[in-house]
Amino acid sequence: MWCLSFLLAAILRLAEIPQEARASPLPVGECTVDASDRTLNIIAITDMDKESRTSPEGYTWRALTRKGQLFVKDELAKLEVTWDLSSDQNLTTHLNMKGRAMEMSDLVKFNGHLLSPDDKTGMIFETEDKKAIPWLFLNSGPGNTESGMKAEWMTLKDDQLYVGGHGMAYRNKKGEIFSTDAMWIKIISHDGVVKSVDWTDVYDEIAQAAGATSPGYLTHEAVQWSEIHKRWFFLPRKYSTEIYNDELDEIRGTNLLITADESMEDIQVVKIGELTHPDRGYSAFDFVPGTCDSVILALKSMEHDGSTESYITALDTNGNVLLEDQPLDGDLKFEGLYFL
Incomplete structure (x- = not known):
């Protein structure tokens, strides 16, 4: 009974979004939509948590990549995805942090390489065939910490690579904040120069627009900058108006798309269909x-x-679902997606 109550509460809570934050259609600049039937190649990468270790006593960790195709049909009215299981390929490394590694969180092409961040070691890897080549280490928070960054998302803006984390303050069991490292992002040049930027105000503005003010929270793993719209796009992984709770957090997925202009003065919140599976969150x-x-x-x-x-x-971007949730085979946790 308690589980049903939690699920119902998770579904109902999103009705609390302030009315003034709900979005109207986004303007598009000079851009022509390609409405032709076509096929696009995609790739995804896993974060298998502790299962990334290939054996309990071994010193090899892996992430799996899988390729597929997106079929665009009927002037964008119909989308289909198929996956090629024969394309599954392991990327391996021996580099680890306290026995954890290769828990990859995103994919983006930068400097001619397809990059993926490991949210346990703080290392950004170049993914080449079956190799995971360490490129750049990111430490947590303001850049003077000893731990690696728990990187969850990457995007390109102004010809630089932006890397961010969950965007929430971490609290102890008493509700006291003990770390704000996840509120910092990294801006990386083509030469690998890293700038640490405090994004607390940005994350707070986004959470406030969605009605998730402290001690409530949003967590982010899916963030992109759109050069066409000149806006940030957020698909939050989790949403709560209450303080963090391990058990409840598993069913605090969202059906929200939040967009914001660069100054964070215009923030819009769109509800995506109905929240029928609050145990699923955007990654x-x-x-x-x-x-x-x-x-x-x-x-x-x-x-x-x-x-x-x-x-x-x-x-x-108006919140219309074009493809209902379609499971990927293998009970694996995929957390990075890229169009090849």
């Missing part, structure tokens, strides 16, 4: 090429009662 997304950043392909992850699942879905 990555990318804009579908040729859609003027008006169509989104996204991954959702589920971690509940010790089991994990992943789903692929599609939506437009």
